[in-house]
Amino acid sequence: MTVGGESTMIEFRDAGRGHALAQALRRAVDESGRERITVMHVCGSHEQAIARYGLRDLFPERLEVIMGPGCPVCITDTDEVDEAVALARQGVRVLTYGDMLRVPGSVMSLADAKREGADVGVVYSVAEAAAQAVASDAPVVFFATGFETTAVATAAVLLGEPPAGFQVLSAHKYIPPVMEIVAEMPGSRVEGFLAAGHAATITGWGIFDDFVAEHGRPVAVAGFEPLDILAALCRLVEMIARAEPRTINVYPRCVTREGNRCAQQTLWRVFRATGGLWRGIAHVPNGNLRLRGTYARYDAREHFDTSAASSPSTAAARALAGRCRCGDIMSGIATPADCALFERECTPEAPVGACMVSSEGTCRIWQQYGVRSGNGDAAVLGVCPRIP
Amino acid sequence: MCLGVPGRVVSVDDNLATVDFWGVHREVRLDIVDEPVAAGDYVLNHVGFAIRRIPDAEVTATMALYDELLAAAAEADLLAQDVRSELRANRRARAPTKAKRGTLE
Amino acid sequence: MSRAYTRINADARSPVATTPGNGRATQITLEHGAGGRAMRELIAQRFVPALAGPAIDGIGLSALDDGAALRLGERWLVVTTDSHVIHPIFFPGGDIGRLAVAGTVNDLAMMGAVRPLALTCAVIIEEGFALADLDRVLRSLAETCREVNVPVVTGDTKVMGRGEIDGIVLNTTGLGLTDRVVTDGGLQRGDRILVSGTIGDHGLAVLSAREDLGLEGELRSDVAPINELIAAAIEAGGVDLVAMKDPTRGGVAASLHEMAGKSGVGVVIEQACLPVSQAVLGAAELLGIDPLVVANEGKAVLAVRAHAADRVVEAMRSLPLGREAAVIGTVVGDHVGQIVLDTGFGRRLLPEPVGEPLPRIC
Numbered sequence: 065m066t067v068g069g070e071s072t073m074i075e076f077r078d079a080g081r082g083h084a085l086a087q088a089l090r091r092a093v094d095e096s097g098r099e100r101i102t103v104m105h106v107c108g109s110h111e112q113a114i115a116r117y118g119l120r121d122l123f124p125e126r127l128e129v130i131m132g133p134g135c136p137v138c139i140t141d142t143d144e145v146d147e148a149v150a151l152a153r154q155g156v157r158v159l160t161y162g163d164m165l166r167v168p169g170s171v172m173s174l175a176d177a178k179r180e181g182a183d184v185g186v187v188y189s190v191a192e193a194a195a196q197a198v199a200s201d202a203p204v205v206f207f208a209t210g211f212e213t214t215a216v217a218t219a220a221v222l223l224g225e226p227p228a229g230f231q232v233l234s235a236h237k238y239i240p241p242v243m244e245i246v247a248e249m250p251g252s253r254v255e256g257f258l259a260a261g262h263a264a265t266i267t268g269w270g271i272f273d274d275f276v277a278e279h280g281r282p283v284a285v286a287g288f289e290p291l292d293i294l295a296a297l298c299r300l301v302e303m304i305a306r307a308e309p310r311t312i313n314v315y316p317r318c319v320t321r322e323g324n325r326c327a328q329q330t331l332w333r334v335f336r337a338t339g340g341l342w343r344g345i346a347h348v349p350n351g352n353l354r355l356r357g358t359y360a361r362y363d364a365r366e367h368f369d370t371s372a373a374s375s376p377s378t379a380a381a382r383a384l385a386g387r388c389r390c391g392d393i394m395s396g397i398a399t400p401a402d403c404a405l406f407e408r409e410c411t412p413e414a415p416v417g418a419c420m421v422s423s424e425g426t427c428r429i430w431q432q433y434g435v436r437s438g439n440g441d442a443a444v445l446g447v448c449p450r451i452p
Numbered sequence: 453m454c455l456g457v458p459g460r461v462v463s464v465d466d467n468l469a470t471v472d473f474w475g476v477h478r479e480v481r482l483d484i485v486d487e488p489v490a491a492g493d494y495v496l497n498h499v500g501f502a503i504r505r506i507p508d509a510e511v512t513a514t515m516a517l518y519d520e521l522l523a524a525a526a527e528a529d530l531l532a533q534d535v536r537s538e539l540r541a542n543r544r545a546r547a548p549t550k551a552k553r554g555t556l557e
Numbered sequence: 558m559s560r561a562y563t564r565i566n567a568d569a570r571s572p573v574a575t576t577p578g579n580g581r582a583t584q585i586t587l588e589h590g591a592g593g594r595a596m597r598e599l600i601a602q603r604f605v606p607a608l609a610g611p612a613i614d615g616i617g618l619s620a621l622d623d624g625a626a627l628r629l630g631e632r633w634l635v636v637t638t639d640s641h642v643i644h645p646i647f648f649p650g651g652d653i654g655r656l657a658v659a660g661t662v663n664d665l666a667m668m669g670a671v672r673p674l675a676l677t678c679a680v681i682i683e684e685g686f687a688l689a690d691l692d693r694v695l696r697s698l699a700e701t702c703r704e705v706n707v708p709v710v711t712g713d714t715k716v717m718g719r720g721e722i723d724g725i726v727l728n729t730t731g732l733g734l735t736d737r738v739v740t741d742g743g744l745q746r747g748d749r750i751l752v753s754g755t756i757g758d759h760g761l762a763v764l765s766a767r768e769d770l771g772l773e774g775e776l777r778s779d780v781a782p783i784n785e786l787i788a789a790a791i792e793a794g795g796v797d798l799v800a801m802k803d804p805t806r807g808g809v810a811a812s813l814h815e816m817a818g819k820s821g822v823g824v825v826i827e828q829a830c831l832p833v834s835q836a837v838l839g840a841a842e843l844l845g846i847d848p849l850v851v852a853n854e855g856k857a858v859l860a861v862r863a864h865a866a867d868r869v870v871e872a873m874r875s876l877p878l879g880r881e882a883a884v885i886g887t888v889v890g891d892h893v894g895q896i897v898l899d900t901g902f903g904r905r906l907l908p909e910p911v912g913e914p915l916p917r918i919c
Contacts, residue, residue, distance in 0.1 A: 317513070
């Protein structure tokens, strides 16, 4: 008997096929005759998968694969973390996803607040957070982070009319607008994009057609198993080499042109897109998802004072954030060594930008493995350093 | 960015499915899945919600796509051809889900 | 008090550690108790210098090993102590009582003392703790002692006010004798790295129960005394069994970092050789957690000279707790202090774990 998940995953982790695809990728890069091809993935889970399977070891030397705006956790802005921390320190029960716990705000993380005695908990699903609210007399605030993929789950729970004690502090983000920002970064060497397969499961791959038409750079929608990533890179390099920018869906088992319409309707019934800061990247127009007025009764921002008491340390943190060069590092025009904050004001224990927050971020990897400026190209190439 | 994990539906009770993820069962909500789901189907789970029913045919189609890439490379590359032959030979002997153990050399 | 499972390294006297609060260490954080670099630095930078005393003939605090070894004529007296805090105190596969005995017996075994002489047991209990739960913990503790045939020879009981401690804390100290002390260093190029069984079982079972993750399946802690298993490995390996470590907090990854760092070598691990149970595989996929960084409570990581590796694996496999024992890697001369993971696709560095693993969404 096959075990659930087997046929949909194991096949796509076949190392033999992986090496063959890597060979095809090398060939595609060679045949392009190009000195260097630079592509970006716009997804923390792609970096996770690349790191987990050691795929950088297989990438051709002349192919740069840059980590883009990262995971929703690391681009959650300092102000948003501060709001959650402020609520927790007011004595409100705050629940969130596990990877959000240790992300620092300007003064502290939720884990720090918990250490001080605040009531902070981790859930696997927003549905469990709502269930806790049902069982509780006191309000429960869910610090909702994640891209549209995760936001639809929050939306589905709110459509189910949970008790009013369930409050949502939304830090959800919407990916398509940030791709515009990244594509327009001045001096960017990025020639093509690997789009996030699970966000595209919701939005559909059709939404990238306008992006491709406007920016003249191809998009390959990619899944998260090693073969998915290698195959998508092959197709992306082919399109770049032939100067035929299109959108190609290399993840048809999970992504359709139209996407998941039921999920889209759910999402937009509950959320609206508005502009906001992404940590260390930019102000992204329509990049933040906030609750619509019709769901104001669930909006923690309507019922609590989420403004962190401003202090010298928050002001200092904002000043630091202004000097962060994550955006430049992501667009491949700077390395961590070019950033004045790197390893001084910005460390894994006290990160300023997304690239230091994420365990797979360029700055974190440089710091952790001691990659230095003498090896600048390798560092841009390898968010995860190659092993000689 | 979004950890999505495929699993096989064991049973469906209205809006809730029990899903088998490599031998571990968990309840998954069906509010936002794109297609009706029945026992035996594969779904893609993200934070306890199914966001996609994964049709068998599309799994096959995805792999066929990758094999096409390999075939294209192989036509011009005898080295890759060797790898492909090897793959064909091993096609039925897929990697076991449980790690194989052995002595390293 | 920490709700996370915290066990103190052999000689460290307190269950808390220090913390980098926004870069500057002003307070203890949970990371300091998670078994990774933060904890090692805390012990090395604060406990060791503060508690430095007269030189001893043997292995003391500064070695940061699983326990101490003091010369006693021709033999060695091994001493180790552990404090146990776990939430929930009853979890699939075990409870805090079994954990307290197994943890200390295993630490003794990792130093070569596979027949423990005696344990002590100190208990700190929160006001309001149910007597029925206490009885249940004590029954389990006694049962595990019987399995190992070790007596508890002295103890201590304290009660703290409600909210001043999280339920119950157990501290156990163990004593044992050995003819040869096995440390957690001394690895040489070419040595093989072995694990005594499947990895990640304890941590994922406890995480799943603690955070109420709604996972159903065969997720069970592996908590067990493995002194007999280690006795078999030592008998088969003799002096070719170079080093041992029990991969508790921080998992196999943390143990390997410690062993490689102390020995001035690198280690290459083959992903395909790692024994992982089906349930752990499933839970790890769902939660986005690498079994290599997850705690074990009935396993050992061993370094063995290459020519003896198969012999030691076979000896362990002949016992029920060692059925899944396997060679998982090789010691190399380069990548000093680093662990290289060969995934079958490519090779990458395995970082030293930081903090307790938590479920991820990305």
